[in-house]
Amino acid sequence: MALRIAVIIALVSAAGVTAAPVTLQVNTAQSSVNVQMCASFGGIGDCDSDSSPVTGDATISLDCLDGPATFALHDFDFLLTENIDLYLEFRILFVVLGTFSATGTDMELMYATPGTPMPQTPLSGSPPAFGYPAVPVDAAGMLDYNATGVVCVAMGQMVPPMPCNDVMDLSTLSLDPAEMNGTVAVSGRDITLTIDIDTTALLNPDDPSMGEITITGTIVAEGTVPPPDIATFVGILLGDITGDANTWDADMNGDCTVNGLDIQWYLDDLLG
Numbered sequence: 001m002a003l004r005i006a007v008i009i010a011l012v013s014a015a016g017v018t019a020a021p022v023t024l025q026v027n028t029a030q031s032s033v034n035v036q037m038c039a040s041f042g043g044i045g046d047c048d049s050d051s052s053p054v055t056g057d058a059t060i061s062l063d064c065l066d067g068p069a070t071f072a073l074h075d076f077d078f079l080l081t082e083n084i085d086l087y088l089e090f091r092i093l094f095v096v097l098g099t100f101s102a103t104g105t106d107m108e109l110m111y112a113t114p115g116t117p118m119p120q121t122p123l124s125g126s127p128p129a130f131g132y133p134a135v136p137v138d139a140a141g142m143l144d145y146n147a148t149g150v151v152c153v154a155m156g157q158m159v160p161p162m163p164c165n166d167v168m169d170l171s172t173l174s175l176d177p178a179e180m181n182g183t184v185a186v187s188g189r190d191i192t193l194t195i196d197i198d199t200t201a202l203l204n205p206d207d208p209s210m211g212e213i214t215i216t217g218t219i220v221a222e223g224t225v226p227p228p229d230i231a232t233f234v235g236i237l238l239g240d241i242t243g244d245a246n247t248w249d250a251d252m253n254g255d256c257t258v259n260g261l262d263i264q265w266y267l268d269d270l271l272g
């Protein structure tokens with residue numbers, strides 16, 4: 001055993017210590033986001049919605065690969081692969097008083113505070129489930145819109161007035177913190193993360209009655225947790241790196257503990 005440790009220490013390079021979080025890739029075929037816009041002008045309202053598959057990634061950590069008890073969300077970037085087309089029509093009986101049509105392109109939802117992970121949250125049930133009531137989220141992309149009739153008039157009366165035709169930068173949108181619930185299924189070192197997302201933004205923060213955009217969806221992200229680099233692995237064995245969230249990926253034999261028993265497994269993995 002001492003020889004094995006010596007071998008590993010000898011292999012330690014000047015490479016930096018990698019972070020314990022693992023990045024999972026979004027499974028586009030299983031992931032979609034729905035964007036619904038509901039608006040009201042002069043008491044006349046309408047809603048429309050459209051959905052798109054999603055690509056991107058999510059970065060997470062667990063306390064342990066074998067029967068994890070806690071989960072932390074570190075980062076995510078969800079990109080809609082298709083445009084979002086919305087068409088709202090405001091009418092009394094059969095008389096159309098105004099319309100609002102919009103196309104969202106390159107739409108994106110991302111974690112608003114990368115570098116500051118969400119707190120560790122308990123996992124329970126099977127598959128292990130978590131719930132974050134309020135995750136800071138930002139949007140990006142462009143919304144090309146065209147308003148006619150009463151909608152155009154109402155937008156002109158906003159303070160400041162909004163043009164009836166414009167391209168809106170969605171990064172200026174103020175999204176409420178998102179409710180994110182989901183599950184983390186672990187098999188060996190393979191993780192499948194499923195997140196349900198739900199957030200809203202007011203169309204006009206100064207006039208909530210004008211309506212809102214609601215973004216909901218389910219994201220499935222998958223990946224295999226790589227072993228830590230050698231410097232990190234040795235640092236964990238020597239007790240220089242501590243804490244479940246920093247050491248969970250060094251448990252090579254799946255017993256929820258990082259100790260000398262993991263060395264042979266690590267070497268086997270390292271040497272292929």
Ligand SMILES: [Ca+2]
Binds near residue numbers: 251253254258
């Ligand atoms: Ca172990």
